[in-house]
Amino acid sequence: MRPLVLAAAGGLAREVVEAVRAAQPGRDLRVVDDDPARRGDALHGAPVVGGTETVAALGDVEVVVCAGHGAVRRRLVDRLLASGVDRRQFATIVHPAVSVPVNCRIGAGSVLLAGVVLTSDVVVGEHVVVMPNVTLTHDVVVDDYATLCAGVSLGGGVRVGPAAYLGMNAAVRQGLRIGAGATLGMAAALIKDLPAGETWTGVPARNATATMRQAS
CATH class of the missing domain: 2.160.10.10 (Hexapeptide repeat proteins)
Incomplete structure (x- = not known):
């Protein structure tokens, strides 16, 4: 099972962490967020590994955008695609x-x-x-x-x-x-x-x- 990257380290991301752990215990979870202060932090045990621009460099991973508002999710998806993330990586x-x-x-x-x-x-x-x-x-x-x-x-x-x-x-x-x-x-x-x-x-x-x- 490929690692799952959660983009945006807010409340929705915490809920997604728990949903994934309920469905797929032990899955490798990672978080990216554009706030530099979050780097090196953890979200319910999932490490914050960098900003959204780093996702494409993480290799063979799946991604889910965890922004709570649709317009913000759209912008993040567009940025991820522009940075080299493939549409087929979205989980x-x-x-x-x-x-x-x-x-x-x-x-x-x-x-x-x-x-x-x-x-x-x-x-x-x-x-x-x-x-x-x-x-x-x-x-x-x-x-x-x-x-x-x-x-x-x-x-x-x-x-x-x-x-x-x-x-x-x-x-x-x-x-x-x-x-x-x-x-x-x-x-x-x-x-x-x-x-x-x-x-x-x-x-x-x-x-x-x-x-x-x-x-x-």
């Missing part, structure tokens, strides 16, 4: 408590933490982060670099656009679309499509900027 991390049906697909570089449920015909893109206890029901599609925080529930046929961010315990009615780069707030209930780049909050969820203007 998919699935906690052993997650059952992935044979008719579901998970892209390279994505992370699914404990308690995630996929029911049927779910497609998760590349470099997606799905936090604990998220529910993805039939025909859900989650595009690249999206982030689904703990407790998110998506009804059947929901489409989550690239780099969208869904806050903890948000719920989305079946058949809706969430646009690229959109944000849905914590505990929000979405009952109509959320346009790209907008931030919606509340129950039912509404455009947060428009709501603040009306209140003033």
Whole structure:
């Protein structure tokens, strides 16, 4: 089994360390981070061996980008590719408590933490982060670099656009679309499509900027 390199030494990386140890005890884990102060440090026992520019020089390793926000993950992936990392090196991390049906697909570089449920015909893109206890029901599609925080529930046929961010315990009615780069707030209930780049909050969820203007 090839060593696994975690890029970005934050909270998500600590969660990924535990998920990997649960699934693959004894795997060689290494961490890279662009903060020079982290060099020579360790993350839950995994050594911080250098910056992201050093990954290509580490040789035959797998890589997972552990930045919590999709836009940051995208930038890190682009930098890794530009430095010589091959797309085929990106690993998919699935906690052993997650059952992935044979008719579901998970892209390279994505992370699914404990308690995630996929029911049927779910497609998760590349470099997606799905936090604990998220529910993805039939025909859900989650595009690249999206982030689904703990407790998110998506009804059947929901489409989550690239780099969208869904806050903890948000719920989305079946058949809706969430646009690229959109944000849905914590505990929000979405009952109509959320346009790209907008931030919606509340129950039912509404455009947060428009709501603040009306209140003033």
